[in-house]
Amino acid sequence: MxxxxxxxxxxxxxxxxxxxxxxxxxxxxxxxxxxxxxxxxxxxxxxxxxxxxxxxxxxxxxxxxxxxxxxxxxxxxxxxxxxxxxxxxxxxxxxxxxxxxxxxxxxxxxxxxxxxxxxxxxxxxxxxxxxxxxxxxxxxxxxxxxxxxxTPEGLPILNLGQYLDDFRSGNVSAFQSGRALAAGVYNRMQDVLPRGLRVKGGKHWGTLVGRAPGKTPTQELGLQPGEWVRIKSREEIEQTINADLLNRGLGIDAEMARFCGRTVRVARRVNNIIDEHTGKMLHMKSPCIVLEGVVCEGAFSGSCPREIPSYWREIWLERVETTNTPTRNADTAGVR
Structure with a gap:
């Protein structure tokens, strides 16, 4: 600490x-x-x-x-x-x-x-x-x-001081800090235990299972900023991603899966981003969608404070005509 x-x-x-x-x-x-x-x-x-x-x-x-x-x-x-x-x-x-x-x-x-x-x-x-x-x-x-x-130095999962600092700084609540620790320990055990002792085949907490056979499907909705969409269910999205949790090269992780079922507005379409590895500008063949208020909250990834915007394929979303569609809080939505 x-x-x-x-x-x-x-x-x-x-x-x-x-x-x-x-x-x-x-x-x-x-x-x-x-x-x-x-x-x-x-x-x-x-x-x-x-x-x-x-x-x-x-x-x-x-x-x-x-x-x-x-x-x-x-x-x-x-x-x-x-x-x-x-x-x-x-x-x-x-x-x-x-x-x-x-x-x-x-x-x-x-x-x-x-x-x-x-x-x-x-x-x-x-x-x-x-x-x-x-x-x-x-x-x-x-x-x-x-x-x-x-950041030349890594932080081990069992470095408890980081979780205390997460709470003391005001970054997260005590519950959120404890959840990040529990998820980190669970995921680490899934990685190091013999295969026969792993839970659900070694799947990390909250992650999806890719079920798309062969080439992953695509869909274009032409979504524009301000439109309301529903993030599809975990089961629906699993049919669109491969074993590496990718759809046409774009991944979906446990932090994004927390928002499944939620109704939100489109914030913007993303066409160009810098590749962090090479510094080259990437020009997307199919624009990604960023949703209002939907960022990585670090719930299952050590309470990371970066709040990176999540990128969504349009096939993972569906238009809704009203904001009255029931929504679920990301802390409890579809986590398993």
Whole structure:
């Protein structure tokens, strides 16, 4: 258990460009975490801490939960992708403690007025790119592509201090913290026990079972932002994914399965996102759908605070004409 410099709900002020520049290395980063051009508009502004980012899930090598030093997420602050080729992932931004400071009120006049630092913008522009690929297409560098470098140390499932910090920081409730621990232990046992002793064939908690024979089916609904949809049942979705839980290359995990049966609105269609492994912009043949308020909550993945938006195939959704369709809370919907 560590001392927490910030907690959820704390009001902080983002430092000026000059102050932030003083913390960055020649790669525009602090502790290998880049400060990005998309963050400049918040210099001098006051916001609340949304989550304490003391750890992060590894979406690059799938190694599990990793330790993050001295960082927070600020309420509602997601990357616009404006300086990264128009990437539409809208990742939560990491703010190192050295880039923010405590304040008493979000309405008070900032102590340091944000001003332009002429050396910072060129540094960030250079730092946002990798060398172009052999195909001549640009390669980008951002906080997501550098996640492994910024989190060199893993967090074992039985490191109980992380769960205490999840609760003490205000990231999650005591129940949610305990659930994440229980799910982590259960999944680990499924991985290490002899096959004959595993439950349900070794399936991780809450995951689906792919039942689609051969090539997975597809469907285009032409969904648009603002439309209401119902996320199909677990049984319906299982008929559309293969043994690797993929539909045409897009996966659905236990965190998404928690929302099965829920009625929500379409937030946006996603066509372009940066490949975290290569930095290359991926142009989707079939747009993915992002739903309002549906993000990974880390319920079964160590209470990760990244709140990554979930990407949905249209075949996993169906239009509804009314908002009166019964819904279920994600904490209890279809978990097995």
């Amino acid at each position: 560590t001392a927490l410099a910030f907690k959820v709900g704390d009001v902080v002020e983002v430092l000026s460009e000059a102050e932030i520049l003083a913390t960055l290395d020649e790669n525009g980063a602090l502790d290998k975490m880049p400060f990005m051009t998309e963050m400049l508009e918040y210099c001098g502004k006051r916001l609340r801490v949304g989550k304490v980012a003391h750890k992060a899930c590894d979406t690059l090598s799938r190694s599990g939960i990793r330790k993050m030093e001295s960082a927070v997420h600020l309420e509602g602050v997601r990357c616009t992708g404006a300086a990264h080729g128009g990437c539409e992932a809208q990742c939560m931004i990491y703010w190192k403690h050295a880039w923010i400071k405590h304040v008493d009120s979000p309405d008070a006049t900032p102590d340091v007025v944000a001003h332009n630092e002429p050396r910072l913008q060129p540094l960030l522009q250079i730092a946002s790119r990798r060398p172009d690929g052999d195909d001549g297409e640009p390669r980008y560098r951002c906080q997501a592509t550098e996640m492994l470098n910024a």
